[in-house]
Amino acid sequence: MIERIHKVIAHSGYASRRHSEVLIAAGRVTVDGRKAQIGERIETETAQVEIDGIPLPVRPDLVYHLLYKPVGVISTTDDPHATPTVVDLIDAQVRIYPVGRLDADSEGLLILTNDGDLTHRLTHPSFGVTKTYIVLVEGNMKDASIRRLETGVDLEDGPARAVSARILDRRPGRTLAEVIMEEGRNRVVRRMCDVVGHPVVTLTRTAIGPLRDVTLRPGDSRPLTLDEVRRLYAAAGAWEDAAPADTP
Numbered sequence: 001m002i003e004r005i006h007k008v009i010a011h012s013g014y015a016s017r018r019h020s021e022v023l024i025a026a027g028r029v030t031v032d033g034r035k036a037q038i039g040e041r042i043e044t045e046t047a048q049v050e051i052d053g054i055p056l057p058v059r060p061d062l063v064y065h066l067l068y069k070p071v072g073v074i075s076t077t078d079d080p081h082a083t084p085t086v087v088d089l090i091d092a093q094v095r096i097y098p099v100g101r102l103d104a105d106s107e108g109l110l111i112l113t114n115d116g117d118l119t120h121r122l123t124h125p126s127f128g129v130t131k132t133y134i135v136l137v138e139g140n141m142k143d144a145s146i147r148r149l150e151t152g153v154d155l156e157d158g159p160a161r162a163v164s165a166r167i168l169d170r171r172p173g174r175t176l177a178e179v180i181m182e183e184g185r186n187r188v189v190r191r192m193c194d195v196v197g198h199p200v201v202t203l204t205r206t207a208i209g210p211l212r213d214v215t216l217r218p219g220d221s222r223p224l225t226l227d228e229v230r231r232l233y234a235a236a237g238a239w240e241d242a243a244p245a246d247t248p
Helices: 003-014 019-026 116-123 142-152 188-195 224-234
Strands: 002-004 030-031 039-042 049-051 064-069 109-115 129-139 153-154 157-159 165-171 174-181 200-208 221-223
Touching: 002 116, 003 019, 003 030, 003 129, 019 030, 019 157, 064 188, 064 224, 109 116, 116 224, 129 188, 142 165, 153 188, 157 188, 174 188, 188 200
Parallel strands: 109 200
Antiparallel strands: 002 039, 030 049, 064 109, 064 221, 129 174, 129 200, 153 157, 165 174
């Protein structure tokens, strides 16, 4: 579909048509890497639109969902053994895919989308988008074990380290800790905790980059807002503030 750039921005929900023209005139909008011009027409299926250097999804078929994955549900689009999958929990009108994974024994936040660019940015470790986990582990975890998680441990598929880790609470025979990672290898947090002598009892992902939602319960989902999508894009780039400009 070919549309004028100010209409495309307005249809995305970022700004009114009038304010979209103001943004274009100010040189804040680019299309495929070049500054946009007022009144120009773009192909919405293929054009790469950015405002202030942060991608603005404009393809009309793009969808984004945030799911709280329950324990027992697998992070895939199809399972030959008829195990419930994360896709089964969302009523999407187009085919969507989980961004990364949470193993069946874990729960927490998971994004499902058909935006391949965002998926790549959120899952490839070179972009450095963090994922935050709350783990309940066996035993009385000491500060030395926390330091080992941060400095790195050797796993069978290579070294792994947490961006940060800290103890949240100590309970009889168990410890509650927060672990923040930049990578998402299969069961990596569980395996790291095994190495330091504290097997995981429960694991919950509570944040993906800047994205949190404490209101969701296992099995709940909701669409992401445009601001949340742009904040995720910004987290995978050099920008720290992806909030849109105020619209009149």
